[in-house]
Amino acid sequence: MSNDTNTQPGTIGGDPGHIPLLWENIDTSRVNQYISPLRNESMPEAFSALARGAEDETSLRLPQHNELYIVRHFTRLAAANFSIDSNMYPLGSCTMKYNPRVNDSLAAETGFAAVHPSDALKAQGSLEALYKLQQALARLSGFDTVALSPAAGAQGELTGVMMMRKYHESLGDYGRTTVLVPDTAHGTNPATVAMCGMKVRTIPSNESGQVDLAQLDELLDESIAGMMLTNPNTLGIFEKDVMEICSKVHKAGGLMYGDGANFNAIAGIVQPAALGFDVMHFNLHKTFGTPHGGGGPGAGPVGCTSQLRDFLPGPLIREERDSFVPYNPEKTIGKLKTGFGNFGVLLRAYAYITGHGVDGITTNSEMAVLKANYLRNILASRLPAYHDTPTMHEFVASNPLKNGVSTMDIAKMLLDKGFHAPTVYFPLTVKEALMIEPTESESFEEIEAFAYALMDILDTAEDNPEQAHSAPVTTRLGRLDEVSANRKPVLRHKL
Amino acid sequence: MNFSGNEARRDEILSHLGHEKISDLFLQVPSELLYPDIDISSGLDEQSLGKHFQELSAANGPSLGGLRFQGGGFYHHYIPAVVDYVSSMGSFTTAYTPYQAEVSQGTLQSLFEYQTYIAEITGMEVVNASHYDGATAYAEAFRMMYEANRRKGKRILVYSSISREYSEILDTYLQFTEAQIEYRDLFSRDGRSGEIEIPSDCAAVSVSLPDVHGRVAEIRHLAEMCKKAGTLLHIHGDPLLMSVISSPGQLGADVYTGEGQVLGIPVNLGGPYLGIFAVSGKLLRKIPGRIAGETVDTMGKRGFVLALSTREQHIRRERASSNICTNQGLMALRALVYMSAMGRDGLQTVARRCIHNAHYLIEGLRDLDSVSIDEPDALHFREIRITCDYSVDKLMKYAETQGITPGIPVDKNSILVSTTEIHEKEDLDSLIALFHTLSRQEG
Numbered sequence: 001m002s003n004d005t006n007t008q009p010g011t012i013g014g015d016p017g018h019i020p021l022l023w024e025n026i027d028t029s030r031v032n033q034y035i036s037p038l039r040n041e042s043m044p045e046a047f048s049a050l051a052r053g054a055e056d057e058t059s060l061r062l063p064q065h066n067e068l069y070i071v072r073h074f075t076r077l078a079a080a081n082f083s084i085d086s087n088m089y090p091l092g093s094c095t096m097k098y099n100p101r102v103n104d105s106l107a108a109e110t111g112f113a114a115v116h117p118s119d120a121l122k123a124q125g126s127l128e129a130l131y132k133l134q135q136a137l138a139r140l141s142g143f144d145t146v147a148l149s150p151a152a153g154a155q156g157e158l159t160g161v162m163m164m165r166k167y168h169e170s171l172g173d174y175g176r177t178t179v180l181v182p183d184t185a186h187g188t189n190p191a192t193v194a195m196c197g198m199k200v201r202t203i204p205s206n207e208s209g210q211v212d213l214a215q216l217d218e219l220l221d222e223s224i225a226g227m228m229l230t231n232p233n234t235l236g237i238f239e240k241d242v243m244e245i246c247s248k249v250h251k252a253g254g255l256m257y258g259d260g261a262n263f264n265a266i267a268g269i270v271q272p273a274a275l276g277f278d279v280m281h282f283n284l285h286k287t288f289g290t291p292h293g294g295g296g297p298g299a300g301p302v303g304c305t306s307q308l309r310d311f312l313p314g315p316l317i318r319e320e321r322d323s324f325v326p327y328n329p330e331k332t333i334g335k336l337k338t339g340f341g342n343f344g345v346l347l348r349a350y351a352y353i354t355g356h357g358v359d360g361i362t363t364n365s366e367m368a369v370l371k372a373n374y375l376r377n378i379l380a381s382r383l384p385a386y387h388d389t390p391t392m393h394e395f396v397a398s399n400p401l402k403n404g405v406s407t408m409d410i411a412k413m414l415l416d417k418g419f420h421a422p423t424v425y426f427p428l429t430v431k432e433a434l435m436i437e438p439t440e441s442e443s444f445e446e447i448e449a450f451a452y453a454l455m456d457i458l459d460t461a462e463d464n465p466e467q468a469h470s471a472p473v474t475t476r477l478g479r480l481d482e483v484s485a486n487r488k489p490v491l492r493h494k495l
Numbered sequence: 496m497n498f499s500g501n502e503a504r505r506d507e508i509l510s511h512l513g514h515e516k517i518s519d520l521f522l523q524v525p526s527e528l529l530y531p532d533i534d535i536s537s538g539l540d541e542q543s544l545g546k547h548f549q550e551l552s553a554a555n556g557p558s559l560g561g562l563r564f565q566g567g568g569f570y571h572h573y574i575p576a577v578v579d580y581v582s583s584m585g586s587f588t589t590a591y592t593p594y595q596a597e598v599s600q601g602t603l604q605s606l607f608e609y610q611t612y613i614a615e616i617t618g619m620e621v622v623n624a625s626h627y628d629g630a631t632a633y634a635e636a637f638r639m640m641y642e643a644n645r646r647k648g649k650r651i652l653v654y655s656s657i658s659r660e661y662s663e664i665l666d667t668y669l670q671f672t673e674a675q676i677e678y679r680d681l682f683s684r685d686g687r688s689g690e691i692e693i694p695s696d697c698a699a700v701s702v703s704l705p706d707v708h709g710r711v712a713e714i715r716h717l718a719e720m721c722k723k724a725g726t727l728l729h730i731h732g733d734p735l736l737m738s739v740i741s742s743p744g745q746l747g748a749d750v751y752t753g754e755g756q757v758l759g760i761p762v763n764l765g766g767p768y769l770g771i772f773a774v775s776g777k778l779l780r781k782i783p784g785r786i787a788g789e790t791v792d793t794m795g796k797r798g799f800v801l802a803l804s805t806r807e808q809h810i811r812r813e814r815a816s817s818n819i820c821t822n823q824g825l826m827a828l829r830a831l832v833y834m835s836a837m838g839r840d841g842l843q844t845v846a847r848r849c850i851h852n853a854h855y856l857i858e859g860l861r862d863l864d865s866v867s868i869d870e871p872d873a874l875h876f877r878e879i880r881i882t883c884d885y886s887v888d889k890l891m892k893y894a895e896t897q898g899i900t901p902g903i904p905v906d907k908n909s910i911l912v913s914t915t916e917i918h919e920k921e922d923l924d925s926l927i928a929l930f931h932t933l934s935r936q937e938g
Contacts, residue, residue, distance in 0.1 A: 032841030064838030078586035081601035085585035111552030125554030191808035191818035197671035238523035293825030295592035297767035334667030339765010355496035357538030440499035485790035
């Protein structure tokens with residue numbers, strides 16, 4: 001290997017933080033150091049007719065940097081990110097808890113990562129881990145069976161809603177094509193219903209931030225396939241009437257879908273199946289601490305009652321005599337993802353569950369709820385929770401400022417204080433919403449620091465709205481113009 | 496193990512909040528259901544957890560080692576160490592979807608660079624920030640084309656043999672639509688003789704390069720037919736192969752999807768992988784998933800944001816183009832680091848070695864009477880399907896005694912053999928020798 005260097009321009013236009021795109025210092029003189037070309041290479045005749053021609057030459061302008069350049073480039077990019085590792089990241093509904101390093105290092109071992117899906121039967125260790133993860137998730141949730149293959153929460157939802165539709169169809173009931181979705185639900189809920197060719201009926205929330213039972217009664221009829229409910233909901237409120245809701249939907253002939261996005265509040269505390277849910281997805285990247293990866297990969301396993309288990313997507317794992325074998329349920333909705341799902345993520349979640357045990361998982365849920373309540377309590381005088389109802393693992397407040405300072409302004413001011421912002425403008429039922437989830441990982445002291453920073457920000461913004469509008473000022477880049485990014489989209493570097 | 500922070504102040508905080516015990520926090524939960532018995536063991540310390548995983552890993556022994564020629568859509572390629580190094584940086588792994596752009600420039604610029612690499616390789620105009628895997632990108636592409644061009648008709652022609660897994664996933668995704676999928680084959684007599692007809696009620700045509708048997712078809716004629724018929728053309732292509740053949744954009748594709756696992760991602764029992772999804776400019780508002788876009792800050796400095804989110808579920812809810820929320824950010828980063836480290840030269844070297852090796856096998860087996868190779872004169876990328884006079888079962892058993900896994904059995908007499916740059920000439924010679932030995936035994 002050769003170690004010659006090329007220059008990474010540190011300052012362009014007097015901006016020391018500027019990180020050039022990989023093309024902006026293009027050097028095509030280097031050959032790759034990883035794979036040597038064959039000396040006696042021979043290409044078949046058929047290749048010449050298909051080969052990338054001269055007219056394509058301008059469309060394969062890929063730089064060839066040496067490895068030091070690459071490492072520096074990405075090290076500098078990494079430093080331009082906030083992350084759980086560097087900053088508190090109280091992004092509501094995303095459960096940005098600590099991701100234990102041991103899980104990453106165990107999952108990266110060649111003994112797991114190098115197994116080809118066609119060798120699954122010979123990889124009994126991997127199948128055992130999957131089997132035990134299925135079992136652990138089933139026991140935590142109270143469901144009969146769990147399928148691990150859905151690749152993300154949204155794909156878990158797709159799985160569950162398809163299962164509901166197939167279930168009704170299997171009974172010869174083709175008229176159930178409407179799904180009830182609360183107005184506080186994640187956008188993925190209604191989008192999933194639409195992808196399954198069904199209609200959405202929205203249930204408004206009541207003053208306490210929960211499903212309005214009277215409204216629910218009115219919306220239930222014979223066209224109902226079921227209802228999707230997040231519990232605790234996106235306001236961080238445990239639906240007090242959840243058992244009654246489930247029983248009403250069941251009486252109307254519908255099924256209850258649980259969106260498990262907020263399972264971190266109740267794992268070990270209460271089982272969704274016992275509350276009356278029929279099918280639910282888990283977000284392993286939230287509750288079970290697998291890294292969010294800048295937006296994936298996640299994993300969205302789905303658990304269900306014995307009534308629905310035959311509809312689950314394969315492969316599931318079962319124990320037969322002395323070995324673990326994959327199988328597909330009888331009336332399966334079909335496969336949704338190649339191989340065994342996001343195995344690398346599943347393995348990390350299995351390590352998380354095995355390492356924590358039921359005691360650790362329960363403690364984490366308790367601490368997640370305690371810490372959210374403590375944060376709510378400190379902020380009560382300045383940024384009260386929107387609803388008076390008890391808080392679980394997160395709470396939602398409405399921007400109290402009336403002087404033109406927006407929720408976005410507050411979010412950007414938090415960045416200046418070294419905190420990632422909460423989720424903003426969601427749920428849609430709360431005007432100028434801030435949705436705050438500290439997670440169990442943050443110490444009480446860090447939570448206090450965050451609360452005082454937030455109150456300080458509100459004071460500053462009240463007195464000096466102009467300062468609020470101009471945040472952030474400590475980040476290398478000031479506020480970015482999203483409007484023009486949409487009006488004249490530039491989605492790749494122009495070469 | 497426990498990572499929920501300092502416990503010391505727990506009781507102090509509890510009483511500060513006016514509670515006596517921790518269960519007071521769960522007053523909304525039906526009390527009779529609180530704290531159920533859950534049959535899961537207590538936690539382990541890190542050392543014991545490591546030991547448990549070592550045992551599991553050891554039990555995987557039979558699936559590893561020896562000479563392996565399996566593919567079927569997922570391949571062993573060499574992964575430079577720098578890929579693992581960069582993609583395990585905590586600042587990338589423990590960040591989330593870049594909602595706050597000013598403190599997420601690392602993720603956003605990486606995604607923008609990833610999009611640019613894929614656009615260069617495929618010749619497509621718009622690339623999203625990734626999808627779950629190649630198969631889900633494939634299936635969602637069909638949904639998108641069906642929605643975008645449904646006024647033409649409900650039929651979609653698949654002009655390539657695809658794997659059973661792909662067709663199952665496609666069926667799952669399309670089961671509640673009225674789309675009609677019809678399978679054809681460019682290597683059948685009809686497809687080859689240029690007698691392709693595109694029906695007028697056809698919304699889209701899809702081809703895979705290579706197809707499930709490693710064959711790479713010449714599709715210029717088909718592409719012209721699609722253009723004339725006003726039908727959308729979808730190419731599902733291997734990104735490494737795309738670096739050495741005419742690009743989908745050049746061929747006139749409206750939609751490109753691909754499995755990005757081959758770009759620096761281990762096979763890992765099926766995931767996480769990387770779904771590559773790209774479209775021509777006219778489908779800009781139809782493409783599902785996140786996209787990074789360039790913009791400027793208040794001082795005019797360049798920066799990146801998530802663009803065009805009005806297509807997406809968190810804004811449009813039931814009217815969104817898909818329910819997809821996150822992408823496979825970290826896998827897109829792996830692919831980007833892989834592509835940037837390899838460079839154009841490296842990507843093309845790998846692709847050419849895959850072609851060279853596949854044809855080296857073809858030439859080594861061509862004259863053997865006891866086996867026949869599917870389309871030996873077509874361009875093959877990595878893979879060939881070999882049909883034997885004897886049973887594949889016999890082949891597999893004998894191969895095992897030689898420490899070789901020769902491929903993935905397709906049916907009683909056929910096997911799909913896959914080779915990449917990880918195989919040296921001697922490895923290929925061993926595989927060829929295996930078939931020769933069996934041939935002599937049969938003879």
